Amino acid sequence: MTKDQLVEFAWGLANSKHPFLWVIRPDLVIGEAAILPPEFTNETADRGMISGWCLQEKVLCHSSTGVMDTMCGGVRIISWPFFGDQQTNCWNACVHWGFGTEIDKNVKRDEVEKMLRELMESEKGKEMKERAMEWKKSAEDSIKPGGSSYMNLDKVIQEVLLQKPTTS
Template sequence: MSASVLHFFYHRQILDKALLKLKDKSYAANDEYLDMPIDFIPGLRHMRLKDVPTFFWDRVYAQKHTAVWREMEKYTKASAIVVNTFDELEREALDAMKSIPPAIYPIGPLQFLEEEIPNKLLRTFGNNLLKEHTNCLEWLDSQEPNSVVYVSFGTSAVMTNDNLIEFAWGLANCKHPFLLVINPDLLIGKEAILPPGFTKDTADRAMISGWCPQEEVLCHSSTGGFLTHSGWSSTMDTISAGVPIISWPSSFIDQVTNCRNAVLWGTGLEIDINVKRDKVEKMVRELMESDKGKEMKKKAMEWKKSAQESIKPGGSSYVNLDKLIQEVLLH
């Protein structure tokens, strides 16, 4: 998870009191209430109530909620906390956490770390949970630079069939090339079936694929944007690749927080959980065609450069990794 989400979890007791009202459906549906800023936790002052991880207020995740708190009880007993992030990306949250023991060591992005360390064995590690379909890379080779919208909702995010239909027709109507990943567990309790006519209507500009090698897809020159659920692994993939996003946090764990951060970083657009095809079309066009989209791409490339600098000798993550070894592991 991100440093921001970890910081939320650390302040569990304060947040539990602040979010009591969210268990009342009338408050949970009140946008004005959900937009209230969280100004009582240092390092998270730009967050709103709606950006708090869903563990805190959604009964659907009660079982996972218990498991997380059980792990968080071990937090203060640890020798160190290691986070896949870097100082420049989450500076305010990390600065606030430095006054709370144990010591925290941001050493990400891990994608760059494994490239920087001269040990080929590190390349055998990966974070994919599904078999990769690599034919999508050949299709990307045939597309124009920065022209393709990559669409993937991770390995654990799920949606309804209505959600899938709205996304599908929104992508079809925007007229941009797109790579759509359909993983086996995408729909809740059923097999994913695309709407009739969709495949035929988009055959000249679309590829439907199983799980892709995401880092390679995002780093491909043809990829211009990413429609994502905003899991933390995917978020770090986009930062490392310099790709702007449209974020659809499907109300699961930390995605709402990651989505908010992407907007604050200037690299993301947020789409409502109750997705509609006209909104999908509008946001894809905004990302791929507008001046705002160009600014988002510029900002994404700046964050990529910052991430690369953090992992080089003398960079923040490089120094933090050395400190972790010297102060914790060797000690």
């Protein structure tokens, strides 16, 4: 991202007045270090934590390799996809699964604030949280004995590792 985009995200986050954890890699900003304005740090000191790294699995399951971990954790997301499978994951989270929203490529602080407030405070945000929790329950059910993921893994073990063809 550009330095301007970083600042826009920062002030949108600050203006939302919600508590946050923001993981910012040192190489996040194109061509320079990711440095936030001191005013932002002062404004958010009592409700924000900024880190260069975290165990995403621990944060999202308060189960990251991406949107699947947010789903398993029952977490709503705001997506800003750029490359790889991010566009597909964003589409699935926002359109197919219904627990995410996508921010415009031309990020502006007012839009960031509006989206955060919608996600955290609005009826639409509550509905997205309900869908996220439904997907979480579905994921949990699938790994229990008799669940679809449990049975598929057992089938792989039987057919590939133990070389015993199953009848199903």
